[in-house]
Amino acid sequence: MTRQVHDVTADAEPAIVDTVLGDLAGYRLKRAYMRIRPAAGQALAQDGLRVVGFSCLSLIVDNPAIVQAQLAEALQIERPNLVLVIDDLEQRGLITRRKVPTDRRRYALHATLQGRRLRDRAADRLRRAEDGLIARLAPEDRQALQRALDALEALQD
Amino acid sequence: MTRQVHDVTADAEPAIVDTVLGDLAGYRLKRAYMRIRPAAGQALAQDGLRVVGFSCLSLIVDNPAIVQAQLAEALQIERPNLVLVIDDLEQRGLITRRKVPTDRRRYALHATLQGRRLRDRAADRLRRAEDGLIARLAPEDRQALQRALDALEALQD
DNA sequence: TATTGTTATACTCTATAACTATA
DNA sequence: TATAGTTATAGAGTATAACAATA
Numbered sequence: 481m482t483r484q485v486h487d488v489t490a491d492a493e494p495a496i497v498d499t500v501l502g503d504l505a506g507y508r509l510k511r512a513y514m515r516i517r518p519a520a521g522q523a524l525a526q527d528g529l530r531v532v533g534f535s536c537l538s539l540i541v542d543n544p545a546i547v548q549a550q551l552a553e554a555l556q557i558e559r560p561n562l563v564l565v566i567d568d569l570e571q572r573g574l575i576t577r578r579k580v581p582t583d584r585r586r587y588a589l590h591a592t593l594q595g596r597r598l599r600d601r602a603a604d605r606l607r608r609a610e611d612g613l614i615a616r617l618a619p620e621d622r623q624a625l626q627r628a629l630d631a632l633e634a635l636q637d
Numbered sequence: 638m639t640r641q642v643h644d645v646t647a648d649a650e651p652a653i654v655d656t657v658l659g660d661l662a663g664y665r666l667k668r669a670y671m672r673i674r675p676a677a678g679q680a681l682a683q684d685g686l687r688v689v690g691f692s693c694l695s696l697i698v699d700n701p702a703i704v705q706a707q708l709a710e711a712l713q714i715e716r717p718n719l720v721l722v723i724d725d726l727e728q729r730g731l732i733t734r735r736k737v738p739t740d741r742r743r744y745a746l747h748a749t750l751q752g753r754r755l756r757d758r759a760a761d762r763l764r765r766a767e768d769g770l771i772a773r774l775a776p777e778d779r780q781a782l783q784r785a786l787d788a789l790e791a792l793q794d
Numbered sequence: 795t796a797t798t799g800t801t802a803t804a805c806t807c808t809a810t811a812a813c814t815a816t817a
Numbered sequence: 818t819a820t821a822g823t824t825a826t827a828g829a830g831t832a833t834a835a836c837a838a839t840a
Contacts, residue, residue, distance in 0.1 A: 496696065496699075496700055496703070496707065496711045497699040497700050498695075498696060498699055498711075499695075499699050500695045500699070500756070500760045501692060501695055501696070503764075504677075504763060504764070504767060505673060505767050505771055505782065505786070506670070506673040506674060506676075506677045506763075506767060507692070508786040508790065509666065509669055509670040509673060509786070510670050510674075511789075511790065512666055512785075512786060512789040512790070513663065513666040513667050513670050514713070515789065515792070516662065516663040516666060517663060517667075519663075520661075520663045530806095532807090535658060535664070538655070538656075538657045538658055539653065539655060539658070542653075542654040542655055542656050542657070543653055543654050546653070547821075547822090548821070548822065549820080549821060549822085550653065554653045554655075556668075556671065557808085558808070558809060558810085559821080559822070559823085560808095560809080560810080560822090560823070560824075560825090561807075561808065561809080562822090563822070563823060563824085566822095583816080583817070583820095583821085584815080584816060584817085585814095585815065585816045585817065585820065585821040585822070586816095586820095586821060586822080587821085587822075599657070603657045606661060606663075607660075607661070610661060610662055610663060613792065614662055616792055617788050617789070617792070618788065620784075621784060621785060621787075621788035623781075624780075624781040624782075624784040624785040624788070625662065625781075625785035625788070625789070627777075627778060627781040627785075628669075628778060628781040628782035628784075628785045628786075629662070629665040629666070629669060629785075630778075631774050631775065631778035631781070631782070632668075632669040632672065632774070632782070633665065633668065633669070635672070635770060635773055635774070687829095689830085704798080704799095705798075705799065706797080706798060706799085714831085715831070715832060715833085716798080716799070716800085717799090717800070717801080717802090717831095717832080717833085718830080718831065718832080719799090720799070720800060720801085723799095740797095740798085740839080740840070741798095741838080741839060741840085742797065742798040742799070742838065742839045742840070743797095743798060743799080743839095744798085744799075
C-alpha cells in the first residue's frame with residue numbers, strides 16, 4: 481500500500497508547504513529584490529563601488545551642487561551614514577566638496593569628469609546585469625513589472 | 638526677466654533630477670520593499686515577533702517536524718543565524734524541539750497550539766497592514782504586481 | 795568522511811544622540 | 818533657536834570558520 485520504495489520523489493527534498501508567506505506582497509517583494517541585488521553588487525564591484533556609493537555618485541552627477549542633506553533625503557539614508565560614503569567618493573577623485581558661499585554650513589557636491597565617466601560606465605554594467613535577469617521575463621511580464629513599480633511609487637506617504 | 642520672486646516653486650524643494658536610478662528595476666524593487674517593510678515590522682511587533690521569527694514560525698506551523706537545515710534553506714538564512722531565532726520561539730512556548738529517533742543529529746520542530754494561534758493572529762495583522770498599502774492600488778495595478786512577482790519567482794537560478 | 799546544530803566572530807547596514815560651525 | 822555636517826556608538830542583519838555529536 482505504501483508508495484515509498486517506488487516513489488520517484490523518495491530521495492528528493494520533500495516540498496515545503498507554505499500557506500501564508502507566499503501570499504504576502506512584502507515577502508515576495510523581498511525575495512524578488514534579493515534575487516536581483518547580488519547581480520547588481522557584483523556589477524558595481526568591478527568599478528570598486530557599492531550600491532550606496534553608486535547611488536550617491538549618480539545623483540551628484542545628475543544634480544550638480546546638491547548638498548548632503550538633499551542627497552540623504554532623496555536616497556532615504558540617514559545623514560550620518562552618508563558621511564563615509566561621500567568621503568570615499570571624494571578621496572577617489574570622483575566628486576568634490578565646495579563650501580557654499582551663501583551658507584557656509586553646506587558643501588555643494590560636484591562630480592569630476594572622472595566621476596561622470598565612472599557613473600556612466602557603472603550604469604551600463606548595471607543595466608546589462610539586470611537585463612541578464614529581466615530580459616528572461618516574457619514581454620507581458622516585463623510590462624507588468626514596470627506597471628506595478630510605477631503604481632507602488634505613485635502611492636502617497 | 639527672472640521668475641524667481643513670483644515663481645510659486647521658489648521656496649519648494651528643488652526637484653531632484655535622476656537619469657539612471659529610476660530606470661533600474663533593482664533600485665525600484667528595493668524602494669517598493671522598503672515602503673512595505675516598516676508596516677510589516679510594526680504589525681508583527683504587536684505580537685512580539687520580528688519578520689524572521691514570524692517566517693520561521695509560519696513554516697514550522699505549515700511543516701510539522703521540519704528540521705533547521707530545511708528551514709534555513711527555505712528561508713535563505715544561514716544556519717547559524719537561525720539558532721537564536723529558534724531558541725526564542727522555543728523559550729516562548731511557541732514551538733518544541735524533539736530529537737529525531739532515526740537521526741539524532743536533527744531536531745524535529747513542531748508548533749504548539751499557542752504557536753499556531755499566534756501565527757494565525759500575526760498573519761491576519763500582516764495581511765491587514767499590507768492591505769493598507771496594496772488596497773490603494775487600482776485593481777489593474779494589483780494584478781500587474783501579482784503577475785510580476787509570479788514571473789520573477791518562476792525565474793530559474 | 796559528511797552533516798546537524800551550535801559557538802564565536804566579524805562585517806555590513808541602519809539608527810540615534812550629541813557635538814561644531816554656521817545661520 | 819534651528820540647521821548642515823560630523824562623530825561616536827549601538828543595534829540589526831548577514832556571513833564564515835570551526836567544533837561536538839552523530840551518520
